[in-house]
Amino acid sequence: MNRLRLSLYTFAVVLFCMCVTACYEDKGNYDYTELTEVRIDTVGTGILDFYSVQRYDVLTLAPNVYYDGRLATDSDPLDYVWTMYATATSAITDYTVDTLGTERVLSAPITRKAESYALQLTVTNREDLTQTYFRTSLRVDEVIAGGWVVFYECADEPGKSDVGVVMNNLTKRNLVKDREFWDLYTASNGEHLDGVPVRVRKTVVSLADDPITMVTDKELVLVNNASFVNTFNFEDFFFDAPSVRKIAFYGNTGMQARGELLINDNKVYTTSWNGLSRTNSFGVGSYGDYGELAPWASDIKGQNFNSVVYDQTNKRFIKQNYGTVEMTPFAAQDEDVAFDVNNVGGTMLMGDYGMGASVNMPYEYHIFSNGNERFLTISNFANTNAASTRVGMNKYDITASPGIQQATTMAAASLGQYVLYGSGNKVYNLQYNRSTTADVYWTAPSSGEEVVCIRMQKFYFFTLHRAMLPNADAVVHIATWNESTKEGKVYMYQINPASGAFVGDPYIYTVPGKVKDMCWNSIMGG
Numbered sequence: 001m002n003r004l005r006l007s008l009y010t011f012a013v014v015l016f017c018m019c020v021t022a023c024y025e026d027k028g029n030y031d032y033t034e035l036t037e038v039r040i041d042t043v044g045t046g047i048l049d050f051y052s053v054q055r056y057d058v059l060t061l062a063p064n065v066y067y068d069g070r071l072a073t074d075s076d077p078l079d080y081v082w083t084m085y086a087t088a089t090s091a092i093t094d095y096t097v098d099t100l101g102t103e104r105v106l107s108a109p110i111t112r113k114a115e116s117y118a119l120q121l122t123v124t125n126r127e128d129l130t131q132t133y134f135r136t137s138l139r140v141d142e143v144i145a146g147g148w149v150v151f152y153e154c155a156d157e158p159g160k161s162d163v164g165v166v167m168n169n170l171t172k173r174n175l176v177k178d179r180e181f182w183d184l185y186t187a188s189n190g191e192h193l194d195g196v197p198v199r200v201r202k203t204v205v206s207l208a209d210d211p212i213t214m215v216t217d218k219e220l221v222l223v224n225n226a227s228f229v230n231t232f233n234f235e236d237f238f239f240d241a242p243s244v245r246k247i248a249f250y251g252n253t254g255m256q257a258r259g260e261l262l263i264n265d266n267k268v269y270t271t272s273w274n275g276l277s278r279t280n281s282f283g284v285g286s287y288g289d290y291g292e293l294a295p296w297a298s299d300i301k302g303q304n305f306n307s308v309v310y311d312q313t314n315k316r317f318i319k320q321n322y323g324t325v326e327m328t329p330f331a332a333q334d335e336d337v338a339f340d341v342n343n344v345g346g347t348m349l350m351g352d353y354g355m356g357a358s359v360n361m362p363y364e365y366h367i368f369s370n371g372n373e374r375f376l377t378i379s380n381f382a383n384t385n386a387a388s389t390r391v392g393m394n395k396y397d398i399t400a401s402p403g404i405q406q407a408t409t410m411a412a413a414s415l416g417q418y419v420l421y422g423s424g425n426k427v428y429n430l431q432y433n434r435s436t437t438a439d440v441y442w443t444a445p446s447s448g449e450e451v452v453c454i455r456m457q458k459f460y461f462f463t464l465h466r467a468m469l470p471n472a473d474a475v476v477h478i479a480t481w482n483e484s485t486k487e488g489k490v491y492m493y494q495i496n497p498a499s500g501a502f503v504g505d506p507y508i509y510t511v512p513g514k515v516k517d518m519c520w521n522s523i524m525g526g
Helices: 002-023 184-189 462-467
Strands: 038-041 050-054 058-061 064-067 078-086 098-101 106-109 115-125 131-141 148-154 160-167 179-181 197-201 212-216 220-223 230-232 247-252 259-264 267-272 293-297 305-311 316-321 326-329 347-358 361-370 373-379 392-397 409-412 419-423 426-430 439-443 449-456 475-482 487-495 502-511 513-520
Touching: 038 115, 038 131, 058 115, 064 078, 098 106, 148 197, 148 487, 148 502, 160 184, 160 212, 160 502, 160 513, 184 230, 197 247, 197 513, 212 247, 247 293, 259 293, 259 305, 267 305, 293 347, 347 409, 347 419, 361 409, 419 449, 426 449, 449 513, 475 513, 487 513
Parallel strands: 050 131, 409 449
Antiparallel strands: 038 064, 058 106, 078 098, 078 115, 115 131, 148 160, 148 513, 160 179, 197 212, 212 220, 220 230, 247 259, 259 267, 293 305, 305 316, 316 326, 347 361, 361 373, 373 392, 409 419, 419 426, 426 439, 449 475, 475 487, 487 502
16 A cells, blocks of 8 residues: 555656656757867978977977968967977976967077977967867977176166177187077076176086086076076085175186185185085185275185185285185285285276286286276286295386276286276277387277176186187187167187287177176087
């Protein structure tokens, strides 16, 4: 009896549901619209399934895109996006997706670091939002090896720094194609380096794979010498990094010694390395009875000292003996010495190492001011020990030399008795043993250009200077800045090393900033 009641109840419920369903009006739209076909075709275009390119090469791809059975035109409702992303899987892989272009034809430099990538074209139909894809593989290899490094304050972001490399037959041996690269730090690290440039330096750690040191007033970093990827930051240089960053100078501890020197917050930090690696770090900063330090330290001093610097307040050179951190004066100098390094009597304006007793024993050249007076000094720190009493080699009064009051940069020759200095839109050649009045050496092509940096093509580590540096001592690099146009230039001239006379026409490069320093990127084989 109960089963019969349950069956009748179930039947009634089912019948009710069928009635309700029958009364429901279906208002759905069952009209189907055929989608417009979008097709990407690479047949006959020369496009490959795989590309191997060198970093910073421009890659051009022009696939055919068909819309509704015909070649697409600009009036068709299509959007194009070319993207690039890494396909490798590792802890250091950068998985950022870069947009390379928004046109059907791609023509863009490949700036991502050496890695395997996918390159994809996405075509979107704006009418129905459907997407069509094309994908190819890409292997990027590093191409930067050797060349001339240019360190500058960025025109597009003052207060930030970046770096470029120029390769031509003056700066790199056996070069097939001239190349230039700019904003390399941004390309590899995503943004400019913080701070204004202080110095760029290729410090010898090993002979095959040395990083480049980039120094601003706020940052101290190492970058890979081919990719310019940041591998080392300020804190990594120290056992215990100082809390204040006020960087004035970075350099080397000697022309054959392998180590570093840093002036930060008016203290001197040094370190030396054992073997072919950066095995030690900066320790305790210097102490002693000294005042404000000049933004300079000797790169080519003898191995008896950790450092030689200049005390602007007391107008004297001071030294840090090997194995200590105390800054002390030199020994009392002979009465007949050309000038007393313990009592120079001027404010250091600029300096560079140049011609000395031999190729392996260069001297230091400095321009000093004392009121309106200007004088050039030549010092021997390369063959000096704590007991040396004849460090000051020569002193020249160059007050009457043209442009010297406004001079901002200098370079000393290693194979000739001359110093170049920049003032206004001119470079002057001071042949100090012939005359204390310099001759006009070069004038910038535009009156708006001001000379901001001069560097001779030489290298402090003399084992590499003669064996590997191309055109050693035979090239001068002149950098200018035009404040009105916010444009930098670098002019490279081959010269007679003995006199500085030009040989042939220059290479000329436009720099996206104001150059502060330049150096050679030493790579095995030059």
